[in-house]
Amino acid sequence: MSASKPLPGIRSVGCRLGLLAPSLLVPLLLVSTAQASPLDTFQVHGFLSQALVITDDNNMFGDSSDSGGSWDYTELGINASIRPTENLLLAAQALSRRAGEVDNGSVELDYGIVDWQMLSDRDRTFGIQVGRFKNPFGFYNQTRDVAFTRPSILLPQSIYFDRTRSLGLSADGVSLYHEERIDNGVIHAQLGVGQAQVDDDVEEVLGLDVLPGSFDADTSAVGQVRYEHDGGRMVFAVSAASVKADYDSPGAFPGDGKLDFQPWIFSAQYNAELWSLTAEYALRDVSLTGFDAFEDNENQGESWYVQYRRRFLDDWRWLVRYDSLVNDRDDRNGTDYEREGRGPAHSQYANDWTFGLQWQPHSRVMLAGEYHYVDGTAWLPVQDNPDPEDTERRWNMWLFQLSLRF
Amino acid sequence: MRRLSLRLLFCIWTVLISGGLASTAAWGKTADEVVVISHPGLALNELDRDTLRAIFAMRLRTWPSGQGAEVYVLASDDPVHATFVKEWLSVYPHQLQLAWDRIVFSGTGQAPHRVRSQQDMIDTVATTPGAIGYIEREYLDERVQAIARD
Incomplete structure (x- = not known):
């Protein structure tokens, strides 16, 4: 048979949309005409999720405690990638995220990188990424907005908090990665240096949004070492970061200051054919120093969760998780916080029982539902709950989500 | 009575086991090499x-x-x-x-x-x-x- 006949059955797992090549890619295509056909490596992928959030008390992503709940949780992303030469990868993703008062759905560059794999052989890979890269925080941060890569509709909020998500999301700078393939295992190390995203969410959560100044991101660093044993049957990771930002105060009040955020995350996962067990533990050092308006404030927060997930009937999964967060290890119950008149004690911790169900009737479609019983409001978005005194300590939440991808 | 509950337990056990096997088998017909x-x-x-x-x-x-x-x-x-x-x-x-x-x-x-x-x-x-x-x-x-x- 003719080997050169067109092969209509071939497509990438996503779509090849050569005609839609964004203009930024065009110059690169022109300079690399010597290549066989880099256009063959062009890929476009995307995802879309819409959720309904219902709470009895407190608001999560919109007015979820009103009758009928909130539809204000939408994620939409589209990315493109191309390999102009064998060891070069260009990739960028645009993201629109609407999440109550936390995110308004404006389109942002989620990542945009040039990835040069300098060394790649049987035993190791070494490369460098330049641009905006996603921070390797714990197991889920790099693809936290893609429902298909999440075990549940909401990631464990103690570690992947949505209310100050900009802090850990991505950085603009340079990232080096090294992958060492050893007998029946892979060690993956990554170190990135650059400017973190410090958006309004940080000021809102720290209560500085009412003041005239704002944060400017300073040089930050993030690193992760991950070991995957036996094709991912066991995975262990340690992630650490140092995120710094300077507060620029136009007047004398509250004065210039510094924010320093240093999280450590320890992660472990066991994957069997039909179930997986995941646990992560995090310590977060947060300090606000130098402000004239208030005393220097340093504390250490602690987070952990344990999650069991099981597959059944081929395309169904259920999940149970216990997730715990304290803002200040020296004041686990928030009693000091309340006594000092800073707000209710229950705003300083959150213990969350989650029961979830996912159904994937098609590889591109997922339906999910979950229930949360939460004691405490430490990760409740302040943007959706402006007055902490109006929050309830114990609350229930139901979420339903439809997700698509290509 | 005890015999009956034992038998019932056995039945449940069998269903659970065979359910597990069935879902494993549904993973794919044993393909050729x-x-x-x-x-x-x-x-x-x-x-x-x-x-x-x-x-x-x-x-x-x-x-x-x-x-x-x-x-x-x-x-x-x-x-x-x-x-x-x-x-x-x-x-x-x-x-x-x-x-x-x-x-x-x-x-x-x-x-x-x-x-x-x-x-x-x-x-x-x-x-x-x-x-x-x-x-x-x-x-x-x-x-x-x-x-x-x-």
Whole structure:
């Protein structure tokens, strides 16, 4: 048979949309005409999720405690990638995220990188990424907005908090990665240096949004070492970061200051054919120093969760998780916080029982539902709950989500 | 009475066990022997499991010669895919799918090329330099190179 006949059955797992090549890619295509056909490596992928959030008390992503709940949780992303030469990868993703008062759905560059794999052989890979890269925080941060890569509709909020998500999301700078393939295992190390995203969410959560100044991101660093044993049957990771930002105060009040955020995350996962067990533990050092308006404030927060997930009937999964967060290890119950008149004690911790169900009737479609019983409001978005005194300590939440991808 | 409850327990146990087996069996008809194939110009004819994992997880983008690796796969719910993934890579299809999703949506790599059938697979691998894929042995012919386990 003719080997050169067109092969209509071939497509990438996503779509090849050569005609839609964004203009930024065009110059690169022109300079690399010597290549066989880099256009063959062009890929476009995307995802879309819409959720309904219902709470009895407190608001999560919109007015979820009103009758009928909130539809204000939408994620939409589209990315493109191309390999102009064998060891070069260009990739960028645009993201629109609407999440109550936390995110308004404006389109942002989620990542945009040039990835040069300098060394790649049987035993190791070494490369460098330049641009905006996603921070390797714990197991889920790099693809936290893609429902298909999440075990549940909401990631464990103690570690992947949505209310100050900009802090850990991505950085603009340079990232080096090294992958060492050893007998029946892979060690993956990554170190990135650059400017973190410090958006309004940080000021809102720290209560500085009412003041005239704002944060400017300073040089930050993030690193992760991950070991995957036996094709991912066991995975262990340690992630650490140092995120710094300077507060620029136009007047004398509250004065210039510094924010320093240093999280450590320890992660472990066991994957069997039909179930997986995941646990992560995090310590977060947060300090606000130098402000004239208030005393220097340093504390250490602690987070952990344990999650069991099981597959059944081929395309169904259920999940149970216990997730715990304290803002200040020296004041686990928030009693000091309340006594000092800073707000209710229950705003300083959150213990969350989650029961979830996912159904994937098609590889591109997922339906999910979950229930949360939460004691405490430490990760409740302040943007959706402006007055902490109006929050309830114990609350229930139901979420339903439809997700698509290509 | 005790006998009855024992029998009932046994029944429940049997249902649970057979349910578990059924869901495992539904994973895929036992496909014929699956062979890994490459473009005939590829300058190697055997690969160890760790390298195959890295190639099919889309983490190793080039062959030792520096040539780009073009990875071809069948649909994730295809029984031949399930057999290949389990027998050659010793992982589960859903794990591999998650690895691809994480790479594709974090900008750290690309998805493999998907073909609709084993006939498409061999036709494409035979004509694409640097290509690697897999088929059942009955589809194998001299246009492609069969890769041995190192």
